Amino acid sequence: MIDLYVYYKVRTLDAAALAPRVRAMQAALAASQRVSVQLKCRPETRDGLQTWMEVYPGVPKAFAGLLEGAVAAAGLDALVQGPRRAEVFVDLMPDPSPEQTPCA
Numbered sequence: 001m002i003d004l005y006v007y008y009k010v011r012t013l014d015a016a017a018l019a020p021r022v023r024a025m026q027a028a029l030a031a032s033q034r035v036s037v038q039l040k041c042r043p044e045t046r047d048g049l050q051t052w053m054e055v056y057p058g059v060p061k062a063f064a065g066l067l068e069g070a071v072a073a074a075g076l077d078a079l080v081q082g083p084r085r086a087e088v089f090v091d092l093m094p095d096p097s098p099e100q101t102p103c104a
Contacts, residue, residue, distance in 0.1 A: 003089045004056040004064060009049045009081040010041075018079040022054065025074040033066065035059050049081060064088075 010018055019039075026037035038055035056063060064086060071077065071084065 001058045001090075002061055002063075003091075004059055004067070005053060005087045005089065006056075006067070006084055007051060007053040007087075008084040010052050010079065011081055012045055012048050012050055014079040015050055018052075018076065021074050021076055021079070022052075025070050025076070026054065029056075029067070029070055033059070033063065035063065 022039055026039060029035060030037050036057050038053075038057075040053045040055065042051040056067070077084075
């Protein structure tokens with residue numbers, strides 16, 4: 001299992017139109033894939049842009065592909081400025097052996 005973090009820029013003028021689309025997409029994913037979802041934003045705006053982040057904790061690696069399809073179907077790209085960047089994180093192992101890295 002991985003934790004998937006996806007962040008992107010949104011024009012402040014588009015935020016009100018984008019929010020319900022993202023929330024609907026996440027609700028559908030939560031129901032169909034039985035995953036937890038979060039939607040966050042940075043508290044500050046720069047140059048008329050907000051930074052938003054979708055968080056999907058404890059999902060299978062294949063979830064990223066499902067998310068791409070859901071994003072396309074929801075038409076999110078029309079309201080996002082620039083690319084959606086995805087980052088994957090895993091839990092640190094509690095007490096790794098000398099042969100393992102902390103994230104292995």
